[in-house]
Amino acid sequence: MRILSVVGARPNFMKLAPVDRELVKRGAEHVIVHTGQHYDPEMSNAFFEELWIPAPDHHLGVGSGTHAQQTAGVMQRLEPILGQRRPDVVLVYGDVNSTLAAALVAAKLGLRVGHVEAGLRSGDWTMPEEINRVVTDRLSDLLFMPSRDAGDNLVAEGIPADRLHFVGNVMIDTLCWALPQAVALDAPARQGVAGRPYAVVTLHRPSNVDDPSVLRELLEALGRLAERVAVRFAVHPRTRARIDTLGFRPAGEADLRLVEPLGYLEMLGLVAGAHLVVTDSGGLQEETTFLGVPCLTVRANTERPITCTHGTNRLVLPRRDVILAAAERAIARRSPARPVIERWDGRAAARIAEVLCDGASLDETPVAAVPRARQASAFAAALSER
Ligand code: UD1
Numbered sequence: 001m002r003i004l005s006v007v008g009a010r011p012n013f014m015k016l017a018p019v020d021r022e023l024v025k026r027g028a029e030h031v032i033v034h035t036g037q038h039y040d041p042e043m044s045n046a047f048f049e050e051l052w053i054p055a056p057d058h059h060l061g062v063g064s065g066t067h068a069q070q071t072a073g074v075m076q077r078l079e080p081i082l083g084q085r086r087p088d089v090v091l092v093y094g095d096v097n098s099t100l101a102a103a104l105v106a107a108k109l110g111l112r113v114g115h116v117e118a119g120l121r122s123g124d125w126t127m128p129e130e131i132n133r134v135v136t137d138r139l140s141d142l143l144f145m146p147s148r149d150a151g152d153n154l155v156a157e158g159i160p161a162d163r164l165h166f167v168g169n170v171m172i173d174t175l176c177w178a179l180p181q182a183v184a185l186d187a188p189a190r191q192g193v194a195g196r197p198y199a200v201v202t203l204h205r206p207s208n209v210d211d212p213s214v215l216r217e218l219l220e221a222l223g224r225l226a227e228r229v230a231v232r233f234a235v236h237p238r239t240r241a242r243i244d245t246l247g248f249r250p251a252g253e254a255d256l257r258l259v260e261p262l263g264y265l266e267m268l269g270l271v272a273g274a275h276l277v278v279t280d281s282g283g284l285q286e287e288t289t290f291l292g293v294p295c296l297t298v299r300a301n302t303e304r305p306i307t308c309t310h311g312t313n314r315l316v317l318p319r320r321d322v323i324l325a326a327a328e329r330a331i332a333r334r335s336p337a338r339p340v341i342e343r344w345d346g347r348a349a350a351r352i353a354e355v356l357c358d359g360a361s362l363d364e365t366p367v368a369a370v371p372r373a374r375q376a377s378a379f380a381a382a383l384s385e386r
Contacts, residue, residue, distance in 0.1 A: 001028040001357055004087035006078065006141035008035030008062070011283050013047035014264060015093040015116055018349035026357040031085055034097040035074045036061040038239060046263045051174065067097060068126055074101035075082045080250075082109055089356060092136060095129040095282075095303075107139040116352065118143035119150025120282075120303035126207075126275050127384055129282075130259025133303070144352050146170070147306045148342065151288040151358060165362040167351035168343030171286050176346035178268055187269035191259070197229045199327070200267075204236035206279050206300055207318075212246055214318050215239075218298065219248045221320040222278070225327055226256035229275060234262045275331050278323065292338035294330035296323065298343050311339045 007016050016032070023030045034056035035326055048055065058081050062073040074097070081367045082090065082105060090106035091114045099115075106113045108271070118137050123131050137143060137154060145151055146169040147223045161174050188194040201222060224232055227357055235243065235258050243258070250256040262270065271277055277288050277295045285304050288295035289311025296316045297307075307313035312334075316326045343351075354360035 002031065002087045002276050003028050003089050003091060003356060004031040004033060004082070004085055005054075005091040005093070006033045006035065006074075006098060006102035006205065007093055008037030008074065009094075009096040009282075010038050010043050010047065010261075012093040012096060012098065013044070013053065014051060014174040014283070015170045017053050018170055018177065019091065019116065019352055022349040022353035023356070025352050028097035028353070030144060030356055031058075031087060032056045032227055033058045033060065033078065033081060033102075033356060035078070035101070036063055037070060037074070037096060037098045039063055040261075042261045042263065043237070050264050051178070062098075070097045071101045073327075074098050075105050078102055078105045079109070080110060082106060091116060093117060095132045095136070096119070097128070097132065100132040103136045103139040110143065113140045113219045114142035114144060114352075114356065115140040116144045119145045119152075119154045119163060119164075119219045121150075121153045122301045122303040124301045127205075130303070130328065135265065144170075144348075144355070146344075146348070147304075149306055162361075165351070165355050166343065167362055168345060168348035169286060169341075170348045170352070171283055172290050172344040173346050173349050174264075175268065175287055178265055179272065182265040182269035183272060185265055185269045187262075187266045188273045190266065191193060191232050191257070191270060192231045193232065197275040197278070197331070199225060199229050199231045200270050200274045201231060201233040202236065202281050202284060203233075203279065203298065203335075204239050205280040205299065206373065209239045209242050212242070215242055216246060216248065217245070217320055218323075219250075221245070221323040223254045223256055224320065224324055225278075226250060226254035228327075229331070230255040231257070232270065233258045235259065236261060275334065276327055278327070279323075285311075286344075288312055289339055289341065290344060292335065294334050296326050296330060298323070310341055 001009045005016055030216045048074055060077040088113045092102045103113050113134050124130050143164050151164050225231055272291050274293050277284055277293055280298050285297055285307040289307040295313045297313055298316055298318050316322050351362055
């Protein structure tokens with residue numbers, strides 16, 4: 001059995017790590033291709049090292065560019081490798097440009113495509129990730145879903161039920177594997193917040209950082225929040241460039257530090273001890289839910305509604321007053337009990353490997369247990385932080 005995984009951007013790497021371990025454990029040949037979409041050491045190499053992912057067998061060196069350039073670059077450079085390796089299955093992860101590009105090439109070569117983290121939908125067609133998700137799922141033969149609502153979405157789009165496998169969340173596999181090491185790093189002390197309440201921030205979506213007036217409003221909100229609790233903002237490279245252009249400086253009394261992107265373990269350790277997370281990341285919505293840390297997601301929608309309906313996540317608009325009021329409420333309502341979500345149990349990658357290597361079928365109950373009407377009302381509640 002030869003499986004070839006294609007990854008390219010930061011959120012792909014933590015999804016790959018547990019799948020690689022499980023495939024190798026079962027004796028499968030696992031070829032890893034890195035597209036090079038992310039290339040800064042702290043956005044790429046650091047994750048391979050910390051998560052014990054073997055060095056990629058192929059590196060495509062695609063780098064940054066417009067969406068078309070990036071997607072086309074991956075496609076052109078991947079095609080000969082797939083032709084030469086002829087894997088039994090090509091695995092793609094998440095919703096980044098590398099995911100879509102790889103799925104397109106593999107499908108056109110007649111190779112079977114497996115999509116890890118299939119079926120998530122925000123319904124927001126302005127997000128490049130939504131286009132990547134929908135098209136990748138349409139091209140996939142094996143759809144590995146993190147939650148039951150994903151099955152509901154896929155069935156509604158006419159994807160045959162026998163392609164669906166409700167395996168659980170591979171991000172949580174990695175979290176469970178890494179948490180003891182992450183806590184041992186003592187990230188709060190390294191970031192100067194040990195023993196104090198603090199918030200962790202990440203923001204990189206175009207909708208939040210590309211418009212200078214939105215970005216300024218967000219930075220002012222963080223500055224005000226930092227008068228109440230310490231704030232550590234791990235700044236993505238695209239956000240850094242835009243903040244530099246704005247020339248933002250926090251007020252003197254605010255404990256707001258803008259730091260470089262953090263490695264996986266340091267970020268996890270910091271988040272695990274936080275009173276609050278403010279983010280637009282997909283993965284952090286899930287990680288905070290699993291850890292029971294309140295999370296404000298600065299977006300109008302989410303492809304991960306289960307983190308709002310069953311977890312600690314709330315959606316907020318990018319407005320200073322909204323964020324500050326929601327932050328107060330979130331800190332106050334923190335519960336000591338961690339949410340429990342079905343199959344977010346550290347065994348998702350093992351289930352994927354069972355499907356791939358042993359022909360297991362995990363499609364027994366593909367349709368979401370949560371009816372759409374209930375999802376919609378939960379969405380309305382989540383959006384009430386407006
Ligand atoms: C990509 C994903 C997004 C994911 C995010 C996580 C797409 C469409 N978007 O967004 O879903 O949440 O990764 O980080 O695939 N840059 C660097 N160094 C790097 C990588 C990027 O400086 O190692 C800068 C470059 O200026 C680049 C910009 O960041 O143009 C954007 O990078 P890109 O890979 O296009 O998208 P992300 O914003 O990282």
